[in-house]
Amino acid sequence: MSAIRIAPSILSADFARLGEEVRAIDEAGADWIHIDVMDGHFVPNLTIGPAVVKALRPHTAKPFDVHLMITPADPLLAAFAEAGADTLSVHPEAGPHLHRTLQTIKQLGKRAGVVLNPATPLDVVDHVMDMVDLILVMSVNPGFGGQKFIDSQLAKITELRRRIDASGRSIDLEVDGGVDRDTAPRAIAAGADALVAGTATFTGGPSCYAANIAALRGS
Numbered sequence: 001m002s003a004i005r006i007a008p009s010i011l012s013a014d015f016a017r018l019g020e021e022v023r024a025i026d027e028a029g030a031d032w033i034h035i036d037v038m039d040g041h042f043v044p045n046l047t048i049g050p051a052v053v054k055a056l057r058p059h060t061a062k063p064f065d066v067h068l069m070i071t072p073a074d075p076l077l078a079a080f081a082e083a084g085a086d087t088l089s090v091h092p093e094a095g096p097h098l099h100r101t102l103q104t105i106k107q108l109g110k111r112a113g114v115v116l117n118p119a120t121p122l123d124v125v126d127h128v129m130d131m132v133d134l135i136l137v138m139s140v141n142p143g144f145g146g147q148k149f150i151d152s153q154l155a156k157i158t159e160l161r162r163r164i165d166a167s168g169r170s171i172d173l174e175v176d177g178g179v180d181r182d183t184a185p186r187a188i189a190a191g192a193d194a195l196v197a198g199t200a201t202f203t204g205g206p207s208c209y210a211a212n213i214a215a216l217r218g219s
């Protein structure tokens, strides 16, 4: 098992000071910067577009882990790639051709991720295991930060860990939603090797970020 990567979700940051917030979580030990892109259509919330991703890019050298909750995603993949995304993750429900979408992400030279909603079965990734770099298990329904971790996703994480190991490929298993000091160890025990955390990172303000991130890592 590789080291646990912590990806603070800037959805819980102070949007009036986003550049500063990104620098603060970088200095506090974040491995990736998780950026939640919502379109008010695929999910009932509206957040960040490529212009904001581009504006944040000079504030850190850490990888941008971009979670696209938009439909259709395909017309905007190039814009997010050019804006500075490192990983582009899509929901299979957001378009009719998941394989083609992942091909496009790879052609753009980016890491390709698939995001599984709580009710989405694992089988959706069976035939794209050879092309994904990351699989993200949603442990809340997408759309908002600050929700409660859905325990039933632990069994999915365990089974996904088994399938990733059996594939022989290096695929990150990331968990997103309701991850805090109590649920992080359970997600890790089930097989997660990357954790998204919005509320649990940003609670208490900048002076707490380093301790919050360390606690999630289990150190």
Ligand SMILES: O=C(CO)[C@H](O)[C@H](O)COP(=O)(O)O
Pocket (backbone or CB within 6 Å): 009, 011, 012, 034, 036, 067, 140, 141, 142, 143, 144, 145, 146, 147, 176, 177, 178, 179, 196, 197, 198, 199, 200
């Ligand atoms: O994708 C997301 C919501 O759709 C967010 O990444 C997630 O909710 C993080 O927030 P929190 O850690 O507060 O649950």
Ligand SMILES: [Fe+2]
Pocket (backbone or CB within 6 Å): 009, 034, 035, 036, 067, 176, 196
């Ligand atoms: Fe997310």
